[in-house]
Amino acid sequence: MAAVGGLADDRALLGRTSTAERVSDILRTRIAEGFFPPGTRLSEDSIGGALGVSRNTLREAFRLLTHERLLEHQLNRGVFVRVLTVEDVEDIYRARRLVECAVVRGLGAPPFALDGIAGAVADGLRAAAEKKWKGVSTANIHFHRELVALAGSARMDELMRTVFAELRLAFHVVDDPRGLHQPYLERNQRILDTLRKGDAAHAERLLADYLQDSLAGLLEVYRRRVGADG
Template sequence: MAEQLTGLAGDRALLGRTSTAERVSDILRSRIAEGYFPPGTRLSEDGIGGALGVSRNTLREAFRLLTHERLLVHELNRGVFVRVLAVEDVEDIYRTRALVECAVVRGLGEPPYALDGLASAVTEGQVAAAENDWKTVGTANIHFHRELVALAGSERTDELMRSVFAELRLAFHVVDDPRRLHEPYLARNRQILEVLRAGDRGGAERLLATYLADSLERVVEVYRRRVGESGQGAG
């Protein structure tokens, strides 16, 4: 924890003079997404508050916000922990993804589409794979799907899926072989991109639906092995 707090102190400058619980939660959300605080980690109020230079009340409000987003869980008389998802949570995350992401693609207007963000995410994943950096490949994959959702042009949908993708990262952090998990989707992301470039939103939706079903099966397989059916859920 000492090493984590030293690194976290470097984020203090991000708060500036207008520090708020929302900005603290933004920092902690990013750190959780990066795996800096892995699932199951107990978060120290004194340590994190000191590292960021914020009051206990501000930090508790940030914890409350992240608990509402299902990234943290409060355990009575024990403290606040980064949430460990249950298999049922993973299944629900993918159910939500399928509902939203497929609807976004289905609802696209006439081509051409603004695909620069998707293309950048595909390139990001390919570069990371060439460097054998599979954690970054996973990040690029989430960037791809975030950009896909952004094609809807809806701030509300973006906000909803930001929380869903953050939860998804909790599942990714317990995977013991990130290459096996993420590598197959490099080519599939590019295929979806190319089909959208061709203006075939129906074809893209079919590819996406199959993609998400296959990804769910793969993640649940790994998750059952690492966490098990009795993994911690909502707490």
Template sequence: METTGPKGGGLADDRHLLGRTSTAERVADILRTRIAEGYFPPGERLSEEAIGKALGVSRNTLREAFRLLTHERLLVHELNRGVFVRVLAVQDVDDIYRTRHLVERAVVQGLGEPPYPLEGLAAAVEVGEDSAGDRDWRGVSTANIHFHRELVALAGSPRTDELMRSVLAELRLAFHVVADLRALHQPYLVRNREILDALRRGEPTEAERLLADYLDDSRARLVEAYALAVPGGARDGASGPGA
């Protein structure tokens, strides 16, 4: 398996992130980020030998990291075949959006009196708009994910942050198999700014209404695009499209 990413950065470049004490949690953090970036695309088999060598970690540490990411539904272990990046079923996409409705809208509904700490949201909006200007649609996708992570971060809850990190990483598994990223993400740049502006005005009720419409439209658009990209859907936990 290749250990050099699409932009030329090898997995070995991440070794410094492990620090002096290599732990399964740190390895899982690195692999989670790489999966979210599309470095390891859905359906790809992960080589213990190649990844362990690139990161300089033991096989036992790596297997524990795989176990953690399997629990997060990012990886799947297939008997006598190995560990693969998970391919979502269409039903998984629907379930992810149900979770997002429950969490993201509750965060906005629960905001106290303004003003709110919106610097992270504003930065994500600006990065998304700049990426669109550069026609970097993968960058737009990443900025959209950051926008929603920053939105949830307004709750000030480490547990909610951790939940959404996992949910949004899983969502990106669907993004990586959709061909037209521009059509998928560009329409939401304006809507991100509308939500930001409503919060700047101190109107969380309006922001929550905008967010609910946003999530409904985004779910419908992604489900349609994903069903076309993975004909017939994929079995829950299947390793490859149409498997």
């Protein structure tokens, strides 16, 4: 019981950590939306003042997002939103192929729970009709998150949440979001239709080709904007 009693000394950490996690959620969303583009230096004074949090809380939030590879600390310069290298992008897609294709391969017997995927497809088509290309990007990310969710694994969902958040850093560097994302709306629909037919093996082949083409297209424009050295 003495060990348990000692936990009282850590009580103050609960509030601070909880606040830091909430701050990191806010910043993660802002980074995902492009409010803080890659390469942006994050000012402790400005952000701390705007959110009304202490410097220690903000630094803990920065630490959490650095662990997620969304931020990086540069010695004597401060904290910056990461600019991914070409190698980073390739590694992200390597992880995507390993996880997403494995999820579809392991689906088992149909019918599959496809409401979330269908909703993401509809959101993408709606955003494209309204020429909201960042909305199309968001819908595409949701499509793949819902695909991973078919595995029913909270751990896998959390893993891929961070992968997709990091992927958005690459998307924000691209200067033609329509050209990058619009072609995949039809392919999202094709994968959905194939899963509705219960053909997971064909859906996996479509997905593997999709990811290969998506990587090639992203790297083509990414190299022009960032370069091989990041």
